[in-house]
Amino acid sequence: MADLLRKPLASEGLVHAITAENAGWRYVGFELHRLAPGAAATGLTKDREAILVMVEGHAQVQAAGQDWGVLGDRMDVFEKTAPHCLYIPPAQSWEVTATTACTVAICLAPGRGDYPARRLGPDGITLTQRGDGSNTRWINNIAMEDADVAESLLVTEVFTPAGNWSSYPSHRHDEDDYPRITYLEESYYHRLNPPQGFGIQRVYTDDGTLDETMTVKNHDVVLVPRGHHPCAAPHGYEMYYLNVMAGPLRKWRFIADPDHAWLM
Ligand SMILES: O=C(O)C[C@@H](O)[C@H](O)C(=O)CO
Numbered sequence: 001m002a003d004l005l006r007k008p009l010a011s012e013g014l015v016h017a018i019t020a021e022n023a024g025w026r027y028v029g030f031e032l033h034r035l036a037p038g039a040a041a042t043g044l045t046k047d048r049e050a051i052l053v054m055v056e057g058h059a060q061v062q063a064a065g066q067d068w069g070v071l072g073d074r075m076d077v078f079e080k081t082a083p084h085c086l087y088i089p090p091a092q093s094w095e096v097t098a099t100t101a102c103t104v105a106i107c108l109a110p111g112r113g114d115y116p117a118r119r120l121g122p123d124g125i126t127l128t129q130r131g132d133g134s135n136t137r138w139i140n141n142i143a144m145e146d147a148d149v150a151e152s153l154l155v156t157e158v159f160t161p162a163g164n165w166s167s168y169p170s171h172r173h174d175e176d177d178y179p180r181i182t183y184l185e186e187s188y189y190h191r192l193n194p195p196q197g198f199g200i201q202r203v204y205t206d207d208g209t210l211d212e213t214m215t216v217k218n219h220d221v222v223l224v225p226r227g228h229h230p231c232a233a234p235h236g237y238e239m240y241y242l243n244v245m246a247g248p249l250r251k252w253r254f255i256a257d258p259d260h261a262w263l264m
Pocket residue numbers: 130137156158166167168173186229243254
């Protein structure tokens with residue numbers, strides 16, 4: 001059984017510490033910090049670039065030698081307003097001090113230092129519908145390839161209404177053969193509303209050598225090293241996830257599962 005479902009390490013403080021090494025891949029890292037008011041988290045980006053996402057709550061942020069003031073707006077991620085985010089280049093330190101209870105994600109991928117530190121959002125991030133019917137979901141693009149703001153990170157938020165599917169029709173991005181398809185590792189940080197809910201995520205390859213169907217709960221992370229990766233939210237439970245993708249080329253090109261491509 002592949003180790004794709006990562007449970008929270010704690011309910012407060014450092015909740016996830018996914019590195020390329022412990023994920024068994026090369027590009028994506030992901031940290032999640034849940035901080036009580038007054039609590040702080042710090043880090044060094046080293047040979048990685050980072051996008052800090054204020055998932056919810058407010059915090060005083062210092063990074064890359066600058067004071068960025070208090071970041072954050074929505075107090076609950078399911079308010080769905082545009083997130084406050086910060087791009088932090090490699091070889092920089094950062095420090096977040098919670099001014100309210102807050103949840104802060106640090107999305108990581110390799111970087112050389114070609115891009116400066118800068119705010120991303122809330123300006124320029126617009127909640128956008130993708131799909132229709134029971135495949136409708138709502139997207140906040142934080143840093144996708146049309147935004148020339150990072151070397152390898154692609155970061156997106158997705159809100160899936162109760163009873164709907166997302167990351168669907170099934171698709172994969174696990175071969176480095178641009179422009180046909182790109183190789184992108186991907187992590188999913190999941191939330192459910194109300195929080196006692198659950199969702200389903202399947203990760204599977206065309207040849208069936210990987211086929212895991214996972215029950216995801218609030219604050220779980222799913223790793224997608226390869227294969228298709230659709231999600232479903234049950235009746236009564238809205239699903240949120242924060243996607244981090246990275247690979248050798250900062251482009252998202254995918255191929256649909258041939259069985260379900262007719263739905264595209
Ligand atoms: O469309 C969605 O529902 C989200 C996906 O695009 C998600 O970001 C992904 O699967 C990327 O390959």
